[in-house]
Amino acid sequence: MKMTILTGKSVFGGIAIGRLSFYKRGQGTIQRRHVEDTARESQRFEEARQQAIRELKGLYDKALQEVGEANAAIFEIHQMMLDDLDYRESVSNIIETQKVNAEYAVGTTADNFAQMFSSMDDAYMQGRAADVKDVSDRVLRILSGGSDEGQTLTEPCIIAADDLVPSETVQLDKSRVLAFATMYGSANSHTAILARTMGIPAVIGLGERLDPSMDGVTAVVDGFEGRVILDPDAETLAVMQNRQEQEQKRRELLLSLRGKETVTKDGRMVNLYANIGNVSDLGAALQNDAGGIGLFRSEFLYLENEDYPTEEEQFQVYKTAAMNMAGKKVIIRTLDIGADKQAPYFELPKEENPAMGMRAIRICLTRPQVFKTQLRALYRASAFGQIAIMFPMITSLKEVRAIRGIAEGVKSELKAEGIPFQEDVELGIMIETPAAVMVSPELAREVDFFSVGTNDLTQYTLAVDRQNSSLEEFFDPRHPAVLRMLRMTAEAAHQAGIWVGICGELAADLELTEEFLRMGIDELSVSPGMILPLRQKIRELDLSDPR
């Protein structure tokens, strides 16, 4: 076989190299058999059902320990499904009236109940058809005499499958699972969520090019790039092994720093948060022990769509983020489109000077409907965790007041509709224009926090187009002018009693960490991979030392 690269969607980062093992399911096709002794078939079903419930109890306990109550609850619901009288009566009736074997009766009942869910007018309920199949498959497996070991793994390997149901993922011997690679599945499926919680690299949606004939080949699962390399050539393998080693080193650092406080030797606590660009990055943020999300760029919702994302679509994404972070702060930046980030359906006119043109908050304020949709989704999600909202490209007090007005309007709408939300969602602004720095004392009185976007602040302060690569030598984020702007911003924030952070790339510049902390910066938000190196740096600093 020649080296093949399949691309899919990553649900959890990391690199795994190993043998591909296709998930083998116990049962084949169900045969319809005529039986005379229907009482015996009913008895077989009853015994299998009881056995299945015992297994599910075991899985519930296992999942409870490994992935927590919220993820384990599904196995309790599965038990109730098997206890359901309608389900049991359906199986018995089919056995009695058609004089058939228990397997056939269970299979038919499963199809009928799954069909009932699939035909419901509700995406969530449609998804429950998979649960009916999952519990029924368990009973069928027991009827056919199969054991509950699922896949027995003799060596560590990469599990490949069309898709895995929750009971299958939780049953696997995780000490021998290097990664998951599946043909189908969504980022919100039980499997993706469990994989994320367990911290196993996983790439889903690889399509039908991943097929069972590949069982046993050597493969690389690249959870960073969302791809699977089958039968890699020597050169590729060496590159990936190298990346894996780096990853290993990072993990070791992670192990030693996870759960430790981000605090200097003299006791200054710093909030160390993650910058993310999609829900799929949440796993990386948690894995790296982020204290929260300091910048969730919401643009992907707009850039990956052919049309304006609906309130519901956005709500689901923000809610997922809030729930995954489980009470930790999630700061979501409202759409920052325009300039280098264009979505055709916005039909933004071509501009001479897009960096200074119709972008970010300017679009929101000139198209309030688009803005309100996003704010409604954000406030609704605030009922599920600790959401904060941040507005980009602010230059004046007038803008901030306009934003607050619109936010208040959204809140009263939701209240009138009886939709729950958090009343005191923190509202903050990005400081990324020199104008915002100059009026920061006034702005600080109107908002709950500042977060400095150093890339744009550098571009606008130094009048250097950051998209123009020939100007690279002039683009200096460490320019004293930029650093002085940062200091002014921090002072204004503290004077008004609000917190100030940095979420631009400069936040991860380890040579400036000490200076930032001396300025009084309260929060640093960096890409997930930089969190632990930065924590290490901060823990080595002693600000009580005079310079």
Add this chain to the structure above:
Amino acid sequence: MVEFQYVITDREGIHARPAGELVKKANGFQSSITIHKGEKSGDAKRIFAIMALAAKKDEEIRVTVEGPDEAQAAAQIEAFLKENL
């Protein structure tokens, strides 16, 4: 027989988890407990029947309870709905 009405306020409606909790609760009573939504109705002790109602936010359900412990069952089921749905 005891009867009461309730309007779902949970934005996700009666989804799997609360349905499961409701079934657990209902099974703690001897009385038969039925949930009605419009033309449809389902036995509160059966998870599929409850889920099949697909009761969503703002929809009104009617609960009827009949049996030896009906007063106590109705009160507790109502309290459960208010707290969880």
